[in-house]
Amino acid sequence: MWREFFHSMKSPEERMAWLVALGADLLQWAVTPLFVEGALSPVDAVLDAGVAVVLVRLLGWHWAFLPTLMIEALPGADLFPTWTMAVYFVTRQMHHSGEPIILPPEQSSHSRA
Numbered sequence: 001m002w003r004e005f006f007h008s009m010k011s012p013e014e015r016m017a018w019l020v021a022l023g024a025d026l027l028q029w030a031v032t033p034l035f036v037e038g039a040l041s042p043v044d045a046v047l048d049a050g051v052a053v054v055l056v057r058l059l060g061w062h063w064a065f066l067p068t069l070m071i072e073a074l075p076g077a078d079l080f081p082t083w084t085m086a087v088y089f090v091t092r093q094m095h096h097s098g099e100p101i102i103l104p105p106e107q108s109s110h111s112r113a
Contacts, residue, residue, distance in 0.1 A: 014091050017058040021083035024051045028078035048072040051083055062090045 009015045024047060052069045056062075068086040071077050 013058045017055055017087050020054050021087040024083045025081040059090050064089045
């Protein structure tokens with residue numbers, strides 16, 4: 001299931017952004033005692049700033065990254081997958097821009113004769 005999900009991404013940058021976001025959220029969740037101080041934890045702040053820079057470089061600037069960075073500064077916010085949700089929002093919006101997708105006409109069995 002996950003393998004098909006990652007292969008459905010159009011670019012390697014999208015796949016890498018997902019891995020970075022998931023990795024950051026899992027790391028922050030797994031080592032919560034190190035990040036307990038929230039905004040006062042320098043390691044947490046550096047990690048979040050680094051993740052933000054990497055995601056902007058991979059996916060381009062999107063407004064969803066700014067509130068995510070601000071939420072990550074709140075104590076206890078590391079327990080929620082905020083980076084993963086931001087990447088989900090950005091990548092889904094890239095694929096569902098509201099523009100219709102025009103597919104080529106299918107060849108029917110009648111036209112082959």
